[in-house]
Each structure stands twice: as structure tokens, then as C-alpha cells.
Amino acid sequence: MDKNRNFIRNLGTWFGLGDMPKAPGTFGTLGGIPLFIILSFIRRFFPNNMIYNSFYFTFLVTFFAVAVHVSDICEREIFKKKDPQNVVIDEVLGYLTTLFLINPVGIYQNLMAMGIAFVIFRFLDITKIGPIDKSQHFEKGVGVVLDDFLAGVIGNFIMVCIWTVFF
Secondary structure, three states: OOHHHHHHHHHHOOOOHHHOOOOHHHHHHHOHHHHHHHHHHHHOOOOOHHHHHHHHHHHHHHHHHHHHHHHHHHHHHHOOOOOOOOOOHHHHHHHHHHOOOOOOOHHHHHHHHHHHHHHHHHHHHHHOOOHHHHHHHOOOOHHHHHHHHHHHHHHHHHHHHHHHHHO
16 A cells, blocks of 8 residues: 555544444544644634634634545545445544534543533434434545534534533
8 A cells, every 4th residue: 555545544544543343433533532632732822712713613624625535535445335434534523523612621621521522422423313314425425524524513512502501
């Protein structure tokens, strides 16, 4: 496998987490935690939440585009099957989307946000309620990513409601 394909495979499997023999989606979601911690650290450099949220939104849009491209190549060239279970970059995106607009302060709030978001996102990703299930039928990597992104959007709505009431 050449370097580019190897790099794409590493991104798609989120550096091997998707290759776990059991529950690769759960491990892929856990792989989003270090990225959220980095994003939380970066938050310190922004003067207010509105500017940071704009940055986070831009990050999510970019990550979405990268995830679609990587998933498409993984489907067509690397795993050669529709929505391969090994591809978990979409779980990372969905988890990070669930945490959008949640601006935890301190270690306790960060741990609570990450834990609650994990449970909400995994529930929605596994059950695939409503439009989440229907979105999987798109081609060229979009279907791989869109269902997890929609689970993240719905999860984000639930998360914002919880965060507003309890934190």
C-alpha cells in the first residue's frame, strides 16, 4: 500500500481504532475524545465563546469534507465494500458535532460533557432513529458520514438542552 493510501486508511480507521474486533464504532467514538480535549485547550486562546464557536463550526465543516473524501476512498479502493465497519472517522465527526456549542469550563464540566455526549451520540448512532437511517443511502462516502453527522446534530440539540438546564 502506498503512503497516500496508508494515510487515508489510518484516517478512515482513526489510526486503527476501527480495526478493533468488537465495537469498532464505540472505539472510534472514544477516538474523538483526544481531539475534543485539544479543541477545549485551543478554546483558551479565543476572547469569547462566539468566536470560538465560529472556529469550532469551521472545524466541523472542514472535518465533514475530509471525512466524506476519506470514506469514499476507503469504500472504493481500500475496503472495497459499502460502508465498511472499519471506517470510524464518521463516528469522530458525529461525537464532535454532539459537543458543538457546549463550552465546558474546568475539568469537571469537560468530563461531564464528554461522558454525556458519548452516551447520547452512541445511542443515536446505534438506534439510527428517523432520518438518520435514511441518510445512509447516499453514494461516494456521503452516506457513510451523513448518518453519524445527523446523529451528532440531533445529539447536539439534546446536549444543548441538557447543558442549558443543568450546567
